[in-house]
Amino acid sequence: MDAPTTTSADNGTSGGNGEGGWFTPRRQPEPPVGGEQEPTGGSRLAALRPVGRPATDNGKAAQKRISPVAEADPADAANTEARADTTNASPTDAPGETTTPYQPDPQPLLPEQRSAPSHPASPDAVRVRRTMAEVAPIADKVTSYFYALLFVRHPDLRPLFPAAMDTQRDRLLKALLTAAEHIDNTEVLVAYLQNLGRGHRKYGTRPEHYPAVGECLIGSLSQHASAIWDEETEAAWVRTYTTISQIMIDAAAADELLAPAWWHAEVVSHDLRTPDVAVITVRPDQPYPFLAGQYTSLETPWWPRIWRHYSFASAPRSDGLLSFHVKAVPAGWVSNALVHHARPGDIIRLGPPSGSMTVDHTTDSxxxxxxxxxxxxxxxxxxxxxxxxxxxxxxxxxxxxxxxxxxxxxxxxxxxxxxxxxxxxxxxxxxxxxxxxxxxxxxxxxxxxxxxxxxxxxxxxxxxxxxxxxxxxxxxxxxxxxxxxxxxxxx
Ligand SMILES: NC(=O)C1=CN([C@@H]2O[C@H](COP(=O)(O)OP(=O)(O)OC[C@H]3O[C@@H](n4cnc5c(N)ncnc54)[C@H](O)[C@@H]3O)[C@@H](O)[C@H]2O)C=CC1
Structure with a gap:
């Protein structure tokens, strides 16, 4: 992560045709393992087929593979919409906080409520949701097992994650499960996943990492939903995950042609407005295009690989400077570092801009x-x-x-x-x-x-x-x- 790559697609050299899955469905769940124990069982990696696609495809092929069936019901649409903006869900971590396993949002919010046609869910969506319902009460175990599998089988991926993995460690998993749950909701899901794929460039995520994550995701789900797991369920997850990851890979590849994976930025002023709130202004090392109302992700040198979101406090300026308002919160490592330690001359990193809370200049409302x-x-x-x-x-x-x-x-x-x-x-x-x-x-x-x-x-x-x-x-x-x-x- 300290030396992230900018490679995000294999440009078709690995021979995938983009129509199949990366996994050979496996019939038997893995033998149980517990807690910190080393997970056992064979890896599916031998059967994986990385999918190459020209960067210009922009996710369209994978998008086509998503079921054309629209939202199952308004409640689901609400959940999806509520998360459609959770960009950059990531292998980040917030030290000192407790783990928050995947849970459906009890109070979904719709920034822009969409009318949801009452089509039935696709068979894959039904199986995926059945799995989710099965594992919901043991979500923390699913999370632990997933990361244990991932780091044991793929120790090379460990450096992409923060050193402390005891908090919010499920953000990656949560994003994947959220996407899987809403696999039928094409329009919202594709936008969400493209954003997620672009946002993952700054972590050094590469196309070959996705099969590894998918193997471990399905490994953990099959282990914990063994009562309902069967061949069809596994095939549904393979298709769903393949679609999800392909959209992310394609979006990252397309973005690579347009923007860096991250920006370095130097703190040029630090104005402590209250004992807890600082207005911090930075100069990016190269032009940083964004829209007023958007936010970015930010990593400090004090907590490597821990990224937090901050909104831009100004519209784009002619001098290219960016400002953030940061409040130090109890146990907030990043916010405390920014408010109490950052000084002019310090270098931070910025991810891409995100968010849709922007002004519609086509109306005069x-x-x-x-x-x-x-x-x-x-x-x-x-x-x-x-x-x-x-x-x-x-x-x-x-x-x-x-x-x-x-x-x-x-x-x-x-x-x-x-x-x-x-x-x-x-x-x-x-x-x-x-x-x-x-x-x-x-x-x-x-x-x-x-x-x-x-x-x-x-x-x-x-x-x-x-x-x-x-x-x-x-x-x-x-x-x-x-x-x-x-x-x-x-x-
Ligand atoms: N794009 C965004 O939405 C941004 C969000 N934030 C978030 O804003 C928050 C700012 O924290 P503080 O400055 O400590 O704000 P705060 O906790 O002091 O709250 C500010 C005001 O919001 C209102 N408020 C707070 N909780 C409410 C509730 N449950 N119901 C109704 N009104 C409520 C109250 O009028 C309160 O005085 C942080 O959580 C930060 O992450 C910050 C920047 C951008």
């Missing part, structure tokens, strides 16, 4: 923006973006904080308000308002001509979306980053 705490960062970027486009559409910003003191960027926001007559900024301080941010918007409006943008703690996003729907803003006009990713970002 107003923007209703809710920024809670450091969630004001991308909201400020959106305001700058509207200003740069010379638009005169109304922008209403509600800036929530616990105390006056926590409104660390209010001066900047009020300055913007002074310059731009179309902008209104309303600080909502919990202690004074006696309501939390989302409820404050009920006192204003009407909002039927507005698109809504939410940024802040996961609880605020959840209750904000409910409030906005409650006051009649349709789901497709509500934008925010994935709650799952935000939860993972709190470090």
């Amino acid at each position: 107003g923007l209703l923006c809710l920024g809670g705490g450091t969630g004001i960062a991308p909201i400020k970027a959106l305001v700058e973006d509207v200003a740069e486009h010379g638009e005169r559409r109304p922008v209403e910003v509600f800036y929530g904080a616990r105390t006056d003191h926590d409104l660390y960027d209010i001066d900047t926001m009020l300055r913007l308000q002074q310059i731009h007559p179309w902008l209104a900024v309303r600080p909502i301080v919990d202690q004074q308002a006696h309501v939390q941010l989302p409820d404050a918007i009920r006192e204003y409006g009407p909002w039927n001509e507005f698109d809504a943008y939410l940024s802040g703690p996961p609880g605020m996003i959840r209750s904000g979306v409910h409030t906005l729907r409650d006051i009649g803003i349709p789901s497709e006009r509500i934008r925010h980053d994935s709650v799952e990713e935000l939860v993972a970002a709190v470090d």
Whole structure:
């Protein structure tokens, strides 16, 4: 990982035709192993058939192999959509936290609710979901076993993961299982997987790693779902995983032609606004294209291979500098390093930009923006973006904080308000308002001509979306980053 590769496709030299799976379905589950014990059983690698595809294919062939059947039901669509933005789910780790095995999201959120046709699920999707239901109560065992298999069979992959694997170690597995569960939901899934594939370039992930991961994924699932595991189930998983991995590989290969796997960036200023919040500005070593409202992944030199997400706090600037608002949270290794240790001259690494909380410049709808705490960062970027486009559409910003003191960027926001007559900024301080941010918007409006943008703690996003729907803003006009990713970002 410290010397990541930029190779992400084999360009067809390995002879795969792209239509088959990488695995020879195996009939017998592996003999049981426990905890840290060394997993046994033969590897399927001998039967693997790496798939080569010209980088320009851009995932279309694999996409075609996804069942044309659309979402099974609205609840599933909700789960998929909620995760569609969980980009860069990765072999990262957050030291000092507890493992969070795969669980269906109990409160799925739809940034853009999609109407879900009521087609039945495909046979593969039914088998995949049956497996997931079977292993759900023992998800932590599935996770442990998966990584034990992976690192024992493929010790060369161990350096791609952080040194401490005791926390959130299942992010890779979770992403794969999420994708598998929603294999029928073509459009959302392909976008999600392409993003995931691109995001994995910075870890040094190569095409030949995917069969290894798939072997171990299926090895762990067959072991823990042995009561229902049969030939058809294994074949369904092989097809599903092959499709998933091919889309990721193709997206990474296509991205390789366009962008580096990561950027180095030098800290050029570090402004401690409160004892816990710093505004950090960096200069990337090469141009870094992004859109206002997006976020990136960031790795510090103090915690190698631990990546965390931060939103850009400004629209793209002519000097190419990027800013982030970072709050040091308890046990947050990355955030504490950035707030308390980073200084000008330090070099960090950035992954690719991600996120769809961007301004639609094809409409002139107003923007209703809710920024809670450091969630004001991308909201400020959106305001700058509207200003740069010379638009005169109304922008209403509600800036929530616990105390006056926590409104660390209010001066900047009020300055913007002074310059731009179309902008209104309303600080909502919990202690004074006696309501939390989302409820404050009920006192204003009407909002039927507005698109809504939410940024802040996961609880605020959840209750904000409910409030906005409650006051009649349709789901497709509500934008925010994935709650799952935000939860993972709190470090
Ligand atoms: N793109 C995004 O969505 C971004 C999200 N963030 C996230 O924002 C959070 C910022 O943390 P802090 O500054 O400590 O914020 P905080 O925890 O102090 O909350 C800020 C404000 O949000 C509102 N709020 C908080 N929890 C709420 C709930 N459950 N229901 C309704 N309203 C609630 C309150 O008005 C509160 O004052 C972090 O979790 C960070 O990861 C930060 C930057 C960008």
